[in-house]
Amino acid sequence: MRALRGVVLALTVAAMLGCAYTPTALPSASTSNSSTTTTAPAVTCANRLQSYAPPADGVSGISGAGITAIRQRGRLIAGVSADTYLFGARNPLTGRIEGFDIDIVQRIADGILGKGAKVELRVITSAQRLEVLKKHEVDVVVRTMTITCARWAEIAFSGEYFRAGQKLLVRRGLDVTGVADLAGHSVCAPRGTSSIDQIRKVAPEATIVPSDTHTGCLVLLQQGAVDVITGDDTVLAGLAAQDPYAQVVEMAAFTEEPYGVGVAADRVDVVRAVNAVLDEMKADGSWKASYTRWLAAPLGAAPTPPTAVYGRSS
Numbered sequence: 001m002r003a004l005r006g007v008v009l010a011l012t013v014a015a016m017l018g019c020a021y022t023p024t025a026l027p028s029a030s031t032s033n034s035s036t037t038t039t040a041p042a043v044t045c046a047n048r049l050q051s052y053a054p055p056a057d058g059v060s061g062i063s064g065a066g067i068t069a070i071r072q073r074g075r076l077i078a079g080v081s082a083d084t085y086l087f088g089a090r091n092p093l094t095g096r097i098e099g100f101d102i103d104i105v106q107r108i109a110d111g112i113l114g115k116g117a118k119v120e121l122r123v124i125t126s127a128q129r130l131e132v133l134k135k136h137e138v139d140v141v142v143r144t145m146t147i148t149c150a151r152w153a154e155i156a157f158s159g160e161y162f163r164a165g166q167k168l169l170v171r172r173g174l175d176v177t178g179v180a181d182l183a184g185h186s187v188c189a190p191r192g193t194s195s196i197d198q199i200r201k202v203a204p205e206a207t208i209v210p211s212d213t214h215t216g217c218l219v220l221l222q223q224g225a226v227d228v229i230t231g232d233d234t235v236l237a238g239l240a241a242q243d244p245y246a247q248v249v250e251m252a253a254f255t256e257e258p259y260g261v262g263v264a265a266d267r268v269d270v271v272r273a274v275n276a277v278l279d280e281m282k283a284d285g286s287w288k289a290s291y292t293r294w295l296a297a298p299l300g301a302a303p304t305p306p307t308a309v310y311g312r313s314s
Contacts, residue, residue, distance in 0.1 A: 045149035049258060051159040052268050053310035054276035059111045062276070064269025067112060070139055075118035076109035079132050079141040079262075082123040083215040085238030086294050087144050097121050101142045103290040104161065104261070104281070108140060111277035125212050127192025130154050133264045140274065141262035144235060146194045156267070157260035158274040159308025161287075164232035165253025166195055169239055169246055174227060178251045182206040185227040188217035195231045198255050214239060221246060232257050237298040258306065275308060 055061040070076055080101060081088035087099040102121070109117035122138055129145055132138045133155045144164070147157045168187075170176050176185065183205035189196035191210045200208055209226050211217045217229040218239050229239065229246075236248045261278070263271045281287040282305040291302040 045152050047309060048147050048149050048152060049160055049309040050312045051157055051260070051275055051308060051310060052271045052312050054272045054279065058276045058280070059273045062269050062273045064267070066139065066264070066267035066270035067273060070112055070270070074113070075120050076105070076112060076140070077120045077122060077138045078105040078108075079124040079129060079138040079143060080105065080121050081143045081213075082121075083213050084144055084235055085242060086298070087234065087238070088142075089238075097123070100162075100290055100294040101144065103286075103294075104278070105140070105142050107281055107286065108142075108261070108274055108277050111280070112273055125192065126190045127212070129192065129262060133262055136264055139263070139267075139270060143262075144232060144259055145262050146232075146257045147260040148194060151262070154265065156263045156265050156271050158263065158271055158278060159310065160258040160260055160306040161278050162234070162259040163303075163306050164234045164257040164259065166198055166230060166255040166257060167233045167236055167251060167253055168249040169221075169229040169231075169236040170227065170249060171221060172245055172247050176228060176249060178249065179203050179254055182228065186225070187228040187230055188220050188226040189230050190214055190217065193231070194255070194257065199230045202254060218243060218246070234295070234299065241298055275310070279308060281305075 080097060082090045082097050084099065084101075087101045088097055089099055090097050105119055105121070106117075109119045122132070124132055124141070124143065126143070129141045129143055130151065133141055145151075147160060151157070168176060168179070176182065179199075179202045182203040186207040186209050187199055187203065188209045188211050189199055190213055196208065196210060199206065209220065211220060214229065214231055214235050217226065217231075220226045221229055222243065222245075229236065233248065233253055240246050240248050261274050263274065287305045288302045296302060
């Protein structure tokens with residue numbers, strides 16, 4: 001019955017937009033990021049937010065193997081989520097994947113190929129994000145991906161396009177007010193995310209239960225198989241909007257999660273093009289318009305978009 005309730009709730013998410021959520025102020029993003037050891041070639045990461053600068057004349061002034069491949073193909077291939085409500089989720093009424101991240105994908109395609117450009121959306125899990133880029137199966141990954149030094153060792157990133165922070169979501173009535181209360185509780189987070197790495201560090205006495213997606217975590221919460229879900233506050237707000245029995249804990253975010261568009265490490269031309277598009281979106285008001293459409297109801301009025309940091313050369 002609980003599983004059935006979860007399905008029904010997922011199909012009625014539009015009616016849940018009024019669910020209360022209070023965002024908390026986040027500290028400024030740190031310029032370095034501790035990471036696990038990787039066997040990939042070392043890259044410079046004195047500042048994880050630093051990306052490759054676009055040329056002054058925008059996308060039109062960019063050439064390279066990545067851009068050429070996209071233009072010859074005639075469409076942009078993007079790795080996205082289909083179950084991250086508000087950012088990338090399949091509309092049950094239309095069957096279309098939509099959200100804040102999907103708006104960014106379309107704008108990138110338009111910038112490279114012209115307005116109304118074709119886009120191929122490939123649904124991937126969090127754990128698949130790096131591999132599909134390294135194998136050149138997609139041109140970009142736009143899937144609420146945190147910029148980290150560990151990931152810079154394997155792929156490249158655009159400048160920051162969104163700032164989130166990690167929090168907790170619980171069943172209403174559970175006496176959890178922060179990470180200090182997690183000992184003895186079961187906590188779900190998706191595999192391959194910075195969220196699962198961080199919760200293991202800050203709550204070593206909790207039982208960590210991995211899932212393929214945050215939606216999978218929500219089903220486990222609804223079934224009573226886990227007590228808590230952890231993830232970015234933006235993602236958790238989307239989950240809470242789908243289930244009136246779940247709530248985001250009122251707490252300060254315990255991590256910084258700057259989102260970037262992922263690109264293959266050897267496709268710097270594509271990174272520069274993406275950065276040119278993101279700068280245009282922030283300047284012409286379309287970033288704010290997309291935020292207002294998808295995120296203002298649960299998160300509040302649009303903040304000032306994050307300013308990209310450029311200067312990376314390797």
